[in-house]
Amino acid sequence: MKDWVDQQVALRSPVNNLKRRESSRTFMNKSVPVCEYAIEGNPDGPTLLFIHGWPDSGTLWRRQVDALGDQFRCVTVTLPNFGEQSVRTGGFDFPELVEQLAATIADVQPGGRVGLVTHDWGAYIGYMLEKKYPELFVRMVALDIGGHLRPLSLKASLMMIGYQWSLIATWLVGGLIPPLGDLLSRGVGKVIRVPSRQRASLRSRFNYPYFYFWRDTLIPWKRGQLLGRYRPQCPVLYLWGEAKPVMFHSEKWLQIVADSGGHAEGLAGAGHWLMESHAESVNKKIAGWFEDFPDESSAPPV
Numbered sequence: 001m002k003d004w005v006d007q008q009v010a011l012r013s014p015v016n017n018l019k020r021r022e023s024s025r026t027f028m029n030k031s032v033p034v035c036e037y038a039i040e041g042n043p044d045g046p047t048l049l050f051i052h053g054w055p056d057s058g059t060l061w062r063r064q065v066d067a068l069g070d071q072f073r074c075v076t077v078t079l080p081n082f083g084e085q086s087v088r089t090g091g092f093d094f095p096e097l098v099e100q101l102a103a104t105i106a107d108v109q110p111g112g113r114v115g116l117v118t119h120d121w122g123a124y125i126g127y128m129l130e131k132k133y134p135e136l137f138v139r140m141v142a143l144d145i146g147g148h149l150r151p152l153s154l155k156a157s158l159m160m161i162g163y164q165w166s167l168i169a170t171w172l173v174g175g176l177i178p179p180l181g182d183l184l185s186r187g188v189g190k191v192i193r194v195p196s197r198q199r200a201s202l203r204s205r206f207n208y209p210y211f212y213f214w215r216d217t218l219i220p221w222k223r224g225q226l227l228g229r230y231r232p233q234c235p236v237l238y239l240w241g242e243a244k245p246v247m248f249h250s251e252k253w254l255q256i257v258a259d260s261g262g263h264a265e266g267l268a269g270a271g272h273w274l275m276e277s278h279a280e281s282v283n284k285k286i287a288g289w290f291e292d293f294p295d296e297s298s299a300p301p302v
Contacts, residue, residue: 032103036078039108041069046290047109050076051101053120053145055189055198055206057082060119064275067283072115072290075108077101079122081205089175091208093216095225098129105136115290119143119275121209127230134233140262141237141286144272146249147230148256156246163192167207168214174204181205195273236262237289239282241270263289 038058048068050061058076065074079097080087092100105114116137118126123145130137152160166188174181181204189199216222238257240249257264265285270278 032099033080034107035080035100035104036083037104037108038076039073040065040076041072041074043073045070045072046115047073047075047112048115048117048286048290049105049108050074051116051118051122051126052077052079052082053118053122053124054209055082055185055194055202056120057201061117061275063279064117064283064286067279068287071287075104075114077104079125081208086205089205091171091205091211093212093225094125094128094209094227097125098132101125101129102133102136105133113138116140117143117286118145120145120272124209124227127232128227130232130234131227131230137234139235139237139290140232141239141289143238143275143282144240144248146238146240146253146257147227147232148250148253149248150250150252152246160246163188164210164214168211170204171207171211174207178204195276198273231256232260232262234260236260237285238262238264239274239285240264240266241272241274241278242266242268243271 036058050058050064052058052060058078061074061076065076068074080092080100108114113136116126116130116139118141120143123142126140126142127147130140167185170181170184170188172181173184182202185204185207186199186202189202194202213226216225236257238249238254240247254264267274267278267281275282
């Protein structure tokens with residue numbers, strides 16, 4: 001643990017409690033936009049990078065930052081178009097998000113590795129990020145969205161398709177009439193029981209991951225831009241809420257997690273936003289997972 005901490009302190013950006021808007025960075029010999037992010041917590045602690053999903057922002061992780069900040073340096077990312085201002089009307093396909101997140105890691109932790117904590121679309125994109133750039137990560141925590149989904153019942157499939165295509169429709173409306181798209185998106189959010197805190201700030205421009213997922217799924221030559229078959233190259237802690245009508249993982253995924261050297265656990269009584277409803281339990285599990293890092297004195301695997 002000490003070796004990893006010493007290495008990180010030597011490599012990282014010296015600024016803490018930093019909030020940065022989108023900018024660009026040279027990454028893999030090309031200029032890549034960097035996501036908006038905030039740095040809080042212990043400037044000398046190991047770095048954890050948090051990626052939210054729909055319809056959240058980096059503030060989703062406030063309870064985790066409060067609990068873990070004494071021990072860890074916490075970098076909370078806000079995905080493009082999920083912040084206070086729109087970055088691009090058409091949103092971003094998954095390969096673009098992967099490159100932006102990799103550039104963001106290079107910006108906050110140049111030359112070093114981080115621990116990754118993800119939720120919802122952030123988990124899906126995080127799997128893609130770890131798949132392409134495994135050398136950036138020591139361990140991962142993924143919340144409520146697995147890297148492999150079991151076949152759903154007809155009822156569950158219709159429910160999922162219904163709300164996702166509704167969000168795509170409101171995203172398209174919002175591209176033409178943003179206030180109307182926002183209103184309709186909040187209506188969909190209410191129907192699918194999105195918590196009131198998230199609904200209050202929901203904008204139709206947040207919905208673009210659903211569009212790109214379905215476009216890339218339905219167009220054969222675009223399918224290579226999706227996650228596809230995935231086996232993590234770092235140990236994964238997978239936590240999910242058990243009090244949901246649909247589970248977003250399969251038994252195969254739980255075995256893949258175990259094969260990674262990781263651990264999978266469902267939280268009784270928790271729903272999709274378990275980092276909020278069951279923050280104390282989730283925080284303890286995250287802290288425990290990242291407590292003992294492997295020796296980082298040697299070069300990371302490539």
